[in-house]
Amino acid sequence: MSVVHVKINGIPVEVEAGSSVLAAATAAGVKIPTLCYHEDIKPTASCGLCIVKMEGSPKIQRACASPVQEGASYITDDPELFQARKTVIELILSTHPADCLTCIRNQNCELQKLAADFGIREIPFDARVKRLPKDESSPSIILEPTKCIKCGRCVEVCQDLQGVYALEYVGRGDGSQMQPACNLPLNDSPCVKCGQCAAHCPVGAIYERDDTELVRQAINDPAKTVVVNIAPSVRVGIGEEFGMGDGALTVGKLYTGLRQLGFDKVFDTNFAADLTIMEEGSELVHRLTHGGVLPQLTSCCPAWTDYMEKYYPDMIPNFSSAKSPMQMQGPITKTYWAQKAGIDPATIVNVAVMPCTAKKFEIGRDENMSASGYKDTDISITTRELARMFKAKGIDLSVLPESDVDDPIGEYSGAGTIFGNTGGVMEAAIRTAYWAVTGKELEGVDVDAVRGPEGIKTATIKAGDLDLKVAIVSGLGNVKTVLEEVRKARAEGKEPPYHFIEVMACKGGCISGGGQPYASSTPNRAARTAGLYADDKRSAVRCSHQNPSIKKIYDEFLGAPLSEKSEELLHTKYHQRPIYQ
């Protein structure tokens, strides 16, 4: 690596050649205000807030998009730069509705924060706010272009990070709008509902559909038994909304909080994650030993399944038929648990708390999502929505006592909890598949080869005589590289390059899902991932097949993995979908 030496406000700093001035400033401990910049995407250089001066140059540069020059000395703040930045904010505010109090991003908005930081008390420009209609066509995501500041983050995320191409800069200049092609509503576009646009939007222009009122109505209805299950990543995300620090593990407090909200029973999606491993792992072993279609692709991420059905329909035979944990928890709740508890499933309202916006779409994706005879999951809310419900009720998660999950569909193994981070499903599957293939338990269950934040990871795992070749992808934009390898081998009649591929749509996995508290950043993803591995480590049972509640449900109800009953309740089918409706 070649190194460049520069000075930031007189502070000498050494950075990799090609680094931006912004990166050099960060390395020097100097914060430059930014708005459109985000570390997950290439700079759009659209807002003009991060302007700096280079000594000896008459030009003002944008720090995010200007590479450092050897020996250069940069000034990040002087009266002229300060005034220019302030003017930029004032100009943006002049075209932005002052609806802060009723905005979903109130107190959590990057523009609002800048206005506060710069102490802007009045806007010297005439207000020029264009009121545009909302796009509420999607079950997951709402576009509110009136609030758009045209930073372009959503478009870059949708196209580059995710490879979806649902959103584009349509029109130009003042009249441009971030929207699908052909003026189509979002729901008719290639959108896979991953919500990464919402997770990266600095303001309230893109956000999740709020279903909290439906949950409140169910809880307030005495005729309903309202049960809830929480996804792995929720437990390491929600604490951030209550000042508990990045990635704080909140399992026991979360259970208590959910009971205080009024849920009748508190279950855990991690139980169903263990169930998913039993089914999906058995399916993999069956494919391996019966000459089935390989590689097997994971199917627990609804944004990924939607993407595959649109962009890679030739991979449908490779897809695991196992439903996602949420959609296994649903039918089990309304059959197995309802029978055990003696409750009419028609009166059960099953709520899932997910780090994900695509889950709102998944619960109604087809008739297989009503395998119990009822809608298996009635309402899916995101981590952010649950945090708002807590706050509205005055529940401070950070001070709650811990409590236990309800039986018999709440107990989980360490393998179930790591479903939330990239590599976690693979590791959980390896722990159980090893046992299924060799009849022996994997020694020291940590599978380091499949851990880490990289967008693409590959590994070969020895299981008896078998060299299990695996690939792990996070961030849909990375899928192409791996699937093209598979396609190429197939076209050439060669052995598939992998046996098993895990895909999670969001960078780093569900911990960074579109419905998690706003925090997309490398350190935050690392902290949440560490939280899940800590939850795994502290678990007495680390493998799905060892979970006593899993053994029990197979003994008492399902029979065996891939049994007729399991197939009926826990498996589904995939179909090609048009990219555009």
Add this chain to the structure above:
Amino acid sequence: MSEREELKFSDSLMAFINEWKEKPGNLIMVLHKVQGEVGYISREAAEKVSQLLDIPLAKVWGVVTFYHFFKLTKPGEHNIAVCLGTACYLKGGDKVVEAINKELGIDVGQVTEDGKFSLEAVRCVGCCGLAPVMTISGEVFGKLTKEAVPGILAKFA
């Protein structure tokens, strides 16, 4: 998509697209040719270009809506182009637009219900000495007044 009638490009247009298929910067070239042949860039035309060049439809649409040159609606049988360049504007080009608006009930960028006329604003037709100027189906009309507009339109009705 399958229910809609498939748009056919001419052999010469297809040959042009194939020639440009692998070249960088081909999208704008191809869209120019497509508009030349079809008259505008419909959703169907944009989809076909997207497929032929293997460029996501969103990117095609981004380019089409960025450049004013590309039209998204089918032009009328007679396209009226009113010049709003500096000379014509100063000489009352906007009054000409108003007169057409009054006469035909369409604004810039619109087409009459019967598909007879469409109206666009252009930035110069190269005869500033005749300002204000408009062209209808390529025929130039200069030194316009708002009173003259109905008579000229009547010739094309």
